[in-house]
Amino acid sequence: MGIEEEKPKAFQLKPMKCEFNFLSKSDGSAILSQGDTVAVVSVNGPLDIKSTSQSIEKSTLEVLYCTKGGKPSVADRYKENVIRQTCEAAVLGSLYPRTGITVTIQELEDFGGLLSCCLNCTCLALLNSGVSMRCTYAAITCAIDESGDIVLEPSKQHLDTARATMTFVFDSREKNLVTSVTEGVFSEDTYKEALARCHAASDLVFNFYREIIRKYANVI
Amino acid sequence: MAEIYKLIHPLKYFNDYISREIRPDGRKFHECRNIKLNVNSLKTAEASAVVKCGNTTVVCGIQLELASPKAEEPDFGYLVTNLELPALCSSKYRPGPPSDHAQVTNYLVSNIIVNSKCIDLKDLCIVPDKLAWVLYCDMVCLDNDGSLVDACIIALISSLKTLRLPTVTYDAETEDINVDPDIRTPLKVYGLPVATSFSVYKLPERDILITDPSIYEEEMCGGIGSNFIVCSNQSLLCGTQKFGGSNLPPESQEEALKISRDRANVVEKVIETCLANNCEINEI
Numbered sequence: 001m002g003i004e005e006e007k008p009k010a011f012q013l014k015p016m017k018c019e020f021n022f023l024s025k026s027d028g029s030a031i032l033s034q035g036d037t038v039a040v041v042s043v044n045g046p047l048d049i050k051s052t053s054q055s056i057e058k059s060t061l062e063v064l065y066c067t068k069g070g071k072p073s074v075a076d077r078y079k080e081n082v083i084r085q086t087c088e089a090a091v092l093g094s095l096y097p098r099t100g101i102t103v104t105i106q107e108l109e110d111f112g113g114l115l116s117c118c119l120n121c122t123c124l125a126l127l128n129s130g131v132s133m134r135c136t137y138a139a140i141t142c143a144i145d146e147s148g149d150i151v152l153e154p155s156k157q158h159l160d161t162a163r164a165t166m167t168f169v170f171d172s173r174e175k176n177l178v179t180s181v182t183e184g185v186f187s188e189d190t191y192k193e194a195l196a197r198c199h200a201a202s203d204l205v206f207n208f209y210r211e212i213i214r215k216y217a218n219v220i
Numbered sequence: 221m222a223e224i225y226k227l228i229h230p231l232k233y234f235n236d237y238i239s240r241e242i243r244p245d246g247r248k249f250h251e252c253r254n255i256k257l258n259v260n261s262l263k264t265a266e267a268s269a270v271v272k273c274g275n276t277t278v279v280c281g282i283q284l285e286l287a288s289p290k291a292e293e294p295d296f297g298y299l300v301t302n303l304e305l306p307a308l309c310s311s312k313y314r315p316g317p318p319s320d321h322a323q324v325t326n327y328l329v330s331n332i333i334v335n336s337k338c339i340d341l342k343d344l345c346i347v348p349d350k351l352a353w354v355l356y357c358d359m360v361c362l363d364n365d366g367s368l369v370d371a372c373i374i375a376l377i378s379s380l381k382t383l384r385l386p387t388v389t390y391d392a393e394t395e396d397i398n399v400d401p402d403i404r405t406p407l408k409v410y411g412l413p414v415a416t417s418f419s420v421y422k423l424p425e426r427d428i429l430i431t432d433p434s435i436y437e438e439e440m441c442g443g444i445g446s447n448f449i450v451c452s453n454q455s456l457l458c459g460t461q462k463f464g465g466s467n468l469p470p471e472s473q474e475e476a477l478k479i480s481r482d483r484a485n486v487v488e489k490v491i492e493t494c495l496a497n498n499c500e501i502n503e504i
Binding site: 074075077078080081082084085086087088089171174176177178179180181182183184185186187188191195 | 320323324326327328331335336337442443445446448453455456457458459460461462463464465466467468469470473477
């Protein structure tokens, strides 16, 4: 199951494979592999939540991130927050007031670029669950290596030696920046170039989404 | 009258201001709030700072402790940051264990300090594998009126800049530790990381970039915690963070980078002036 992405000339992303409805009991689920990095996401909702966390204006998104090791840490809280805020920008929560949408993410394999894999997989699972969305989004990770070159979708070895890593998320409508998470030190010019390259590469991810949806729409 | 209008038509109230090129608190779009800084205000801490950016108030205190370094990093000391957002700083927070927002903001602040490399943890090591300093940097927010990360970074950096480490002698044979608090050496701080927050407000025809937003503006622009935060150390960027909220068009991004450069100069001047004044007082 899954589609091998065509390898373009200018950019090369790791091959992406995706399967919908991977879990049978959740409202929407997806498993996505980007290269060797794999994540499973399940989406449940809109459903009832306890009244203290209800919002009268929009649905409350809850994101749970489980690492392979299973021990929760502050870094996981941070990742959850990044993913939650990004999803909130994409989901039309005002259609489901006083409800909750739960997103559970399970890391399976991490060979670099786990955050962007989790973000993309979450977007696919939300699409699969049928929750109304304002737009989709695509996440791309890149690394700046010692010599200042930009590596898209870096491998684990690249990440270990990288001067900086950046993850950018773009929305599908205006292709503007939704989320940016960076680590390390870099100059302004490098930042702009990295952003432009990731921006261009995000088109490939959107194409992949489209292909996957087209394929599953036939099955339905 | 205006207060009632704000309650009945919150969106229109905000729009009316923005479309007249002014913000509800009377600032222009790129005007930052005044910064008030005071260092060494807490006498019980080794180093401390109180900062007010507009109404946002953050107190930072540093405590010192000796510990043995980690086995895998024998020549590194520790820098531990902790941010407290008590219920008193905003009606958004409940008393109890640290909220998610506090954890995330603290992680962000400590990430900025680590990424900017302004503190070399090797400087905190006294004897490799035996003894190293632990810097407990506790920050408490007394009033959260937006752009929290900016204020935290100013408070933390100013306290680190005033920190003077006592001399420690370590006897390798008897393992005796002798701390002499009278002879102190200032901690080396490389550069000066500065964070600047921006919010993006979407009018139907254009996007407005708002510098140094207050909590009310943050809420109007896509929720708390969705600021675009640019951190620079000298001329290098050491982090650009943005989590969801209104999306950011490329033109606004260019603008933000430019403004953050100017603001870094202002903040640098504030901290330098404050430290210079502090030195004068100490000499008298």
